[in-house]
Amino acid sequence: xxxxxxxxxxxxxxxxxxxxxxxxxxxxxxxxxxxxxxxxxxxxxxxxxxxxxxxxxxxxxxxxxxxxxxxxxxxxxxxxxxxxxxxxxxxxxxxxxxxxxxxxxxxxxxxxxxxxxxxxxxxxxxxxxxxxxxxxxxxxxxxxxxxxxxxxxxxxxxxxxxxxxxxxxxxxxxxxxxxxxxxxxxxxxxxxxxxxxxxxxxxxxxxxxxxxxxxxxxxxxxxxxxxxxxxxxxxxxxxxxxxxxxxxxxxxxxxxxxxxxxxxxxxxxxxxxxxxxxxxxxxxxxxxxxxxxxxxxxxxxxxxxxxxxxxxxxxxxxxxxxxxxxxxxxxxxxxxxxxxxxxxxxxxxxxxxxxxxxxxxxxxxxxxxxxxxxxxxxxxxxxxxxxxxxxxxxxxxxxxxxxxxxxxxxxxxxxxxxxxxxxxxxxxxxxxxxxxxxx
Amino acid sequence: xxxxxxxxxxxxxxxxxxxxxxxxxxxxxxxxxxxxxxxxxxxxxxxxxxxxxxxxxxxxxxxxxxxxxxxxxxxxxxxxxxxxxxxxxxxxxxxxxxxxxxxxxxxxxxxxxxxxxxxxxxxxxxxxxxxxxxxxxxxxxxxxxxxxxxxxxxxxxxxxxxxxxxxxxxxxxxxxxxxxxxxxxxxxxxxxxxxxxxxxxxxxxxxxxxxxxxxxxxxxxxxxxxxxxxxxxxxxxxxxxxxxxxxxxxxxxxxxxxxxxxxxxxxxxxxxxxx
Ligand SMILES: Nc1ncnc2c1ncn2[C@@H]1O[C@H](COP(=O)(O)OP(=O)(O)OP(=O)(O)O)[C@@H](O)[C@H]1O
Ligand SMILES: [Mg+2]
Numbered sequence: 001x002x003x004x005x006x007x008x009x010x011x012x013x014x015x016x017x018x019x020x021x022x023x024x025x026x027x028x029x030x031x032x033x034x035x036x037x038x039x040x041x042x043x044x045x046x047x048x049x050x051x052x053x054x055x056x057x058x059x060x061x062x063x064x065x066x067x068x069x070x071x072x073x074x075x076x077x078x079x080x081x082x083x084x085x086x087x088x089x090x091x092x093x094x095x096x097x098x099x100x101x102x103x104x105x106x107x108x109x110x111x112x113x114x115x116x117x118x119x120x121x122x123x124x125x126x127x128x129x130x131x132x133x134x135x136x137x138x139x140x141x142x143x144x145x146x147x148x149x150x151x152x153x154x155x156x157x158x159x160x161x162x163x164x165x166x167x168x169x170x171x172x173x174x175x176x177x178x179x180x181x182x183x184x185x186x187x188x189x190x191x192x193x194x195x196x197x198x199x200x201x202x203x204x205x206x207x208x209x210x211x212x213x214x215x216x217x218x219x220x221x222x223x224x225x226x227x228x229x230x231x232x233x234x235x236x237x238x239x240x241x242x243x244x245x246x247x248x249x250x251x252x253x254x255x256x257x258x259x260x261x262x263x264x265x266x267x268x269x270x271x272x273x274x275x276x277x278x279x280x281x282x283x284x285x286x287x288x289x290x291x292x293x294x295x296x297x298x299x300x301x302x303x304x305x306x307x308x309x310x311x312x313x314x315x316x317x318x319x320x321x322x323x324x325x326x327x328x329x330x331x332x333x334x335x336x337x338x339x340x341x342x343x344x345x346x347x348x349x350x351x352x353x354x355x356x357x358x359x360x361x362x363x364x365x366x367x368x369x370x371x372x373x374x375x376x377x378x379x380x381x382x383x384x385x386x387x388x389x390x391x392x393x394x395x396x397x398x399x400x401x402x403x404x405x406x407x408x409x410x411x412x413x414x415x416x417x418x419x420x421x422x423x424x425x426x427x428x429x430x431x432x433x434x435x436x437x438x439x
Numbered sequence: 440x441x442x443x444x445x446x447x448x449x450x451x452x453x454x455x456x457x458x459x460x461x462x463x464x465x466x467x468x469x470x471x472x473x474x475x476x477x478x479x480x481x482x483x484x485x486x487x488x489x490x491x492x493x494x495x496x497x498x499x500x501x502x503x504x505x506x507x508x509x510x511x512x513x514x515x516x517x518x519x520x521x522x523x524x525x526x527x528x529x530x531x532x533x534x535x536x537x538x539x540x541x542x543x544x545x546x547x548x549x550x551x552x553x554x555x556x557x558x559x560x561x562x563x564x565x566x567x568x569x570x571x572x573x574x575x576x577x578x579x580x581x582x583x584x585x586x587x588x589x590x591x592x593x594x595x596x597x598x599x600x601x602x603x604x605x606x607x608x609x610x611x612x613x614x615x616x617x618x619x620x621x622x623x624x625x626x627x628x629x630x631x632x633x634x635x636x637x638x639x640x641x642x643x644x645x646x647x648x649x650x651x652x653x654x655x656x657x658x659x660x661x662x663x664x665x666x667x668x669x670x671x672x673x674x675x676x677x678x679x680x681x682x683x684x685x686x687x688x689x690x691x692x693x694x695x696x697x698x699x700x701x702x703x704x705x706x707x708x709x710x711x712x713x714x
Pocket of ligand 2: 484485486533
């Protein structure tokens with residue numbers, strides 16, 4: 001038997017350079033908002049100041065670092081192989097495969113790097129409200145992108161009304177907290193569950209639809225929910241929305257000014273700063289987003305997740321294999337909607353105020369663009385696309401009315417450059433590592 | 440052959456508007472044997488499979504599977520996924536339907552979805568990585584690998600199915616169908632696109648499946664070197680009607696069959712029938 005062991009090969013210089021360029025490119029995307037720009041107080045108003053030289057340095061360092069890193073990795077691998085070669089050919093094959101599995105894959109390295117940067121970000125910008133706000137927005141979109149990825153990327157169901165579930169989550173929390181005094185953490189599962197129910201409600205009548213038809217119905221569904229929120233004034237407050245939504249608390253303590261009951265600043269005996277709440281919200285959404293990622297990545301490797309992908313690939317073949325396509329699709333709608341609902345709860349808690357205006361079709365379009373640009377089904381792709389799509393309009397502020405033009409142009413460039421999305425290659429959920437029965 | 444009838448088709452008719460694709464077909468498919476279905480293009484062979492497997496709802500007639508443990512099952516009453524899951528009638532497709540972006544191994548594991556989904560307790564046991572689920576998942580992989588080994592496909596385990604050559608895809612599709620644990624395997628032109636060596640291997644495999652694994656096979660095939668060599672029994676369709684039935688030796692000399700295949704004056708054969 002000839003098993004495919006991805007034979008160990010030493011990368012050539014050009015491969016190394018390519019790899020390092022990829023890393024540098026990602027550093028550039030991440031670096032523009034984080035290093036390239038900073039806000040300065042110019043006598044009362046904030047102005048954005050650019051720091052391009054620092055950015056160039058950062059990108060350059062990443063490039064060099066990546067080359068050094070890959071060289072180091074190479075050396076370590078060669079050493080460990082040398083040590084094992086004493087055993088048998090079979091175990092050498094195993095080792096090569098283990099290396100393949102452990103993932104010298106750049107994606108997982110970049111993923112961890114991104115997590116590291118996200119965790120460390122507030123340390124560098126703890127006083128910079130603008131950066132923390134934008135980073136929080138990016139994380140909301142990343143979470144929404146990961147949620148929609150289940151429906152669009154994995155199950156292949158084109159959903160143009162995803163914002164409806166975001167709205168359901170947000171309004172559920174807003175109502176539960178303002179009317180019934182529920183806290184953030186109690187409301188979170190309820191809102192997620194309700195959003196999932198709405199997901200099934202949308203999924204049920206659209207089961208037989210595919211492609212364009214499905215897109216139109218889901219678009220309609222998103223609008224229905226929004227119009228309901230605008231018109232059902234008694235429930236939703238109509239166009240005025242819902243105000244004074246409580247912010248999330250930490251074990252009953254809130255981010256309140258000193259000498260107020262339940263103030264965290266008092267509890268910890270630290271000086272009160274409005275930045276604390278923003279930083280807390282930032283870490284909260286980071287946590288929610290990372291949990292979402294873990295959940296979706298784990299689901300993808302389970303029978304249900306594989307069935308989602310199989311339905312995307314060929315519904316008829318699924319039926320012939322005994323797969324109930326109905327339940328598979330509904331579960332994708334429900335789980336995608338639930339994740340959107342969670343994000344909605346966070347959104348309401350962060351803003352303190354919500355109205356139907358936050359849940360228009362353009363939101364759905366942006367979330368969908370994030371999934372499509374990222375490369376359908378790719379978790380890291382969603383991160384990169386969310387960065388690009390949320391940052392671009394910010395960058396474009398200088399261009400005022402040309403902003404949307406810039407936005408559209410960037411989307412076209414990406415689609416031409418990488419028609420399958422920024423990260424288009426699908427990672428298998430299973431890899432067979434042959435064990436040595438062929439010594 | 441056990442002499443028993445596994446599948447009995449009674450007066451099956453399938454019309455599409457004015458076109459009668461299957462016309463009052465009655466047929467007994469023997470248990471643990473290979474039954475060949477042949478006929479010229481457009482004879483209604485694939486339509487017959489679609490009626491068996493729940494993809495088309497027959498206009499008239501009944502199809503009954505005599506399940507060894509579950510008793511008689513009326514296939515026309517079941518949705519297509521139940522035909523595979525409950526009645527264990529599993530098919531392949533004339534125009535190959537693999538999960539193209541998924542690897543060969545993933546294709547074969549997806550085919551075991553129902554058992555795995557149950558073991559994962561709708562993902563809960565799976566997310567918690569409970570030992571019960573892990574064992575089931577490992578067994579599913581083992582089972583997939585054993586079929587891949589049997590079909591000489593071990594060197595492409597981790598390759599996306601869509602990237603494979605045509606002939607290999609056909610074999611992967613058969614391996615995938617076998618992972619569903621079929622009682623009756625319905626193969627729609629499995630030898631199309633295979634080279635002579637591969638189709639000889641297919642013959643061996645089909646005989647092995649029947650003799651060693653106890654699978655029964657319905658085989659649509661244009662490649663006579665396959666049908667005539669492996670079939671125990673052959674049914675010939677033309678314009679939706681059964682024009683002959685018998686052993687390969689009988690079919691070879693049947694005047695009706697020869698006429699249909701040589702396309703002798705067909706003016707008396709109505710292509711369309713008013714419904
Ligand atoms: N869904 C459908 N709607 C309308 N007509 C159909 C449909 N499916 C099949 N037919 C018609 O039924 C007839 C039989 O088609 P079928 O595909 O069963 O032939 P076949 O014997 O499999 O032919 P081949 O050897 O070319 O595969 C053809 O005339 C075909 O056009
Ligand atoms: Mg056909």
